[in-house]
Amino acid sequence: MYVYQDYDQRLLEERVAQYRDQTRRYLAGQLSEDEFLALRLQNGLYIQRYAPMLRISVPYGMLASKQLRALGKITREYDKGFAHVSTRQNIQLNWPEVADVPDILAELAAVQMHAIQTSGNCIRNITTDELAGVRPDEVEDPRPWCEIIRQWSTFNPEFAYLPRKFKIAVNAVPDADPAVIGVHDIGVQVVHGADGETGFQVWAGGGLGRTPMVGSVIGEYVPWRHLLAYLEAILRVYNKYGNRDNKYKARIKILVKALGPEKFRELTEAEFAELKDGPMTLTEEEVARIRQCFTEPDYRDDVDGAALDQALAENRAFNRWYHTNSHAHKRDGYRAVTLTLKKTGRIPGDISDSQFEKVADLADRYSFGEVRNTHQQNMVMADVAKDDLFALWQELDALGFATPNLGLLTDIVACPGGDLCSLANAKSIPIAEGIQRRFDDLDFVHDLGALDINISGCMNACGHHHIGHIGILGVDKKGKEFYQITLGGRGDKVSRIGEKMGPSFESHEVTGVIEKIIHTYVDQRLENEPFIDTYERIGMDPFKESVYG
Incomplete structure (x- = not known):
């Protein structure tokens, strides 16, 4: 996963200090509710039915074990002992105090996490398939492209005041859409051209909400070097022509439908012609730098498949879980495992402070210290050796995360x-x-x-x-x-x-x-x-x- 450089960390720490002062002034009566509203939304803080809600960003769903432990501590000390996995792969706290949020953000920053752009009329969390990088059938790993888009869109002044919130997803599976790009404001499909070079089919105008729509293909094939320029062209069209007078008609899906895909494409191509080959053109060096953050873990070559076969033959419950909750992996000897947060009697997607910490321990032992949040409000350990599956299943079962119902009726x-x-x-x-x-x-x-x-x-x-x-x-x-x-x-x-x-x-x-x-x-x-x-x-x-x- 992406590791913050010095400037990333400094940016987070300065943002926390800025928001701490804004909160101090608000609590002292120096900022009105309306003045504070925009500031808190920029830092992921909502005021909900009974208490504030803080939405924590989890780019493309990835969490390191140290981040899980930090979330466990924060959930215990600043909330009521549980948090919620959202359908956009983020984490939500439902009971933080307004005065505590700067301290929460400081603790998040210490483990390279934040709540920036998780609310407001801006580009939100960039999402993708939770099995990205390990799927046998994907064109290539989409996570580097997610990270490139994340860095481009974070604090970009051109997207600080969009007509409405904006969501982007990236998919790299050719015959399926696990990232659900069709119902995003922009959907990016990774493709390979006839020469084998990476490019993108770009969709726009999808979305759910009050007027659900499936997006349209706007860019049939965008070369990788021009990805950001093309996305910015779409955002410029939206910024120029999007409806700012009625929030119910402000999403890009309404604009694409009103103009029609052909006209929207024409406007996008005109903006793209001005941006192409400009400062946003990606270089091989920059793409390589980002890709280096998503290298393969140190997979074992001595995985004992016979041990798995014996466990499957001898334990019916394990066998059911294996075929329901684990997934094929591009590497021989490994499976990806879904931790289902959907046990009957529990709130779907909720996870407690102690469960965060136990999952962190399991991730360190069984999956190279990483987990991923899913769109279905579950979690995934993406790299589990087959001869560890039975032991992991036993521990997940004790934790309440081994219900074999993934993708079935009760996985609600x-x-x-x-x-x-x-x-x-x-x-x-x-x-x-x-x-x-x-x-x-x-x-x-x-x-x-x-x-x-x-x-x-x-x-x-x-x-x-x-x-x-x-x-x-x-x-x-x-x-x-x-x-x-x-x-x-x-x-x-x-x-x-x-x-x-x-x-x-x-x-x-x-x-x-x-x-x-x-x-x-x-x-x-x-x-x-x-x-x-x-x-x-x-x-x-x-x-x-x-x-x-």
């Missing part, structure tokens, strides 16, 4: 919802727990196969409900919580927005509705047919009939 993605968020119309966490408890039968869940359920407490879609196979959205009806169901969304091979089923349901009805949907799927599916394939084959009507009669 859910935002904090009305329990914590001031924007939410309804609670998400009780709905997720109710579904998990209703389907708390691993044999049945495994028989169903791949099935994504995503829950959001409001139209901001932090739970990505639009791209769940089954999406659940909390809505307010005259002060009462209701839930709207969508079916058919997906964010894997392609991005697609789910279709609304019909009238919404009260909270006590949701679990029963999901059960009817699942039973309809079981009745209609072909042999071993996943839910999303069944839905695409038979459409909405059979599900509506079972639910509404």
Whole structure:
């Protein structure tokens, strides 16, 4: 992972000192609420329903063990003993005191972490596939390109006051989209040209929220040297023509739709013509410098595959976990392992102070001192030797992170919802727990196969409900919580927005509705047919009939 240079560290420390003084002046009454608002948002601090919320940046989801230990300490000393993994691979604290935030930022800076640009109308955390760098099927490791974009976009004055928040994701898998670039403001697909040289297909205008849309291809092939110039061209068009009068129409997706992809492309190419071959042109030396931060770990050549085979044959529970929660690796003798933060009865994506520290210990012993946050609110150890898998599984099981439900019905993605968020119309966490408890039968869940359920407490879609196979959205009806169901969304091979089923349901009805949907799927599916394939084959009507009669 990227290691901060002296100037990176100095920048963080100066930013902490600056914000400490701003906080002091605010608490002393020298800055008004409105004056402090912009300053705290620049440092990731929100005021939520019951307390402040601090969003901590985790670029492309990567965390070193020392950072995990720091998060454990911070969570214990400044919060209520737990934190939350978000769908953008960040970490959120839900109960910090405003006066403590400068101290938290100082402790984060000591381990090369921060909360810069995790809120406000700027370019947010750059994300990618949590298996980046170890996938056997990726074109190349996308993380260096994420880091290049991160360095270019951080503190860039041209992007300090965009019409609205802005999100960029990078994908390097040719026949799938684990980074979900189709629903980002800008999506970057790494490709190799006919000559084998790296380039990028660039998408723009995707997004979820109030008006969900899948983006359009704006740059069919952008040579690697011109990546930043092309991205800046898109941002310039957005800055010039984006709507600043209505925040609900301010995202770039609205602009791309209003202009049309062809016109937006024309405007982008005109800006690009002025920027191309200018100061933002990448050099081989700079790309090599960044790539050196993502070198392969010291893999072993003596991994004992026979030990794994014996453990798989002798232990059914381990065998199930292995085939559900571990993934193929580009290196012989290794697997990537997902730690599922979705045990029934726990808040999806939450992790405690002691769990942070224990995961750090496991990362040091089993995965070269690194873990990654995932878009599904889990964590990944990307480099585990096969002969260590059984021992790791035992320790994860004791920790509560070995539930073999990855990608299955109870691996639910859910935002904090009305329990914590001031924007939410309804609670998400009780709905997720109710579904998990209703389907708390691993044999049945495994028989169903791949099935994504995503829950959001409001139209901001932090739970990505639009791209769940089954999406659940909390809505307010005259002060009462209701839930709207969508079916058919997906964010894997392609991005697609789910279709609304019909009238919404009260909270006590949701679990029963999901059960009817699942039973309809079981009745209609072909042999071993996943839910999303069944839905695409038979459409909405059979599900509506079972639910509404």
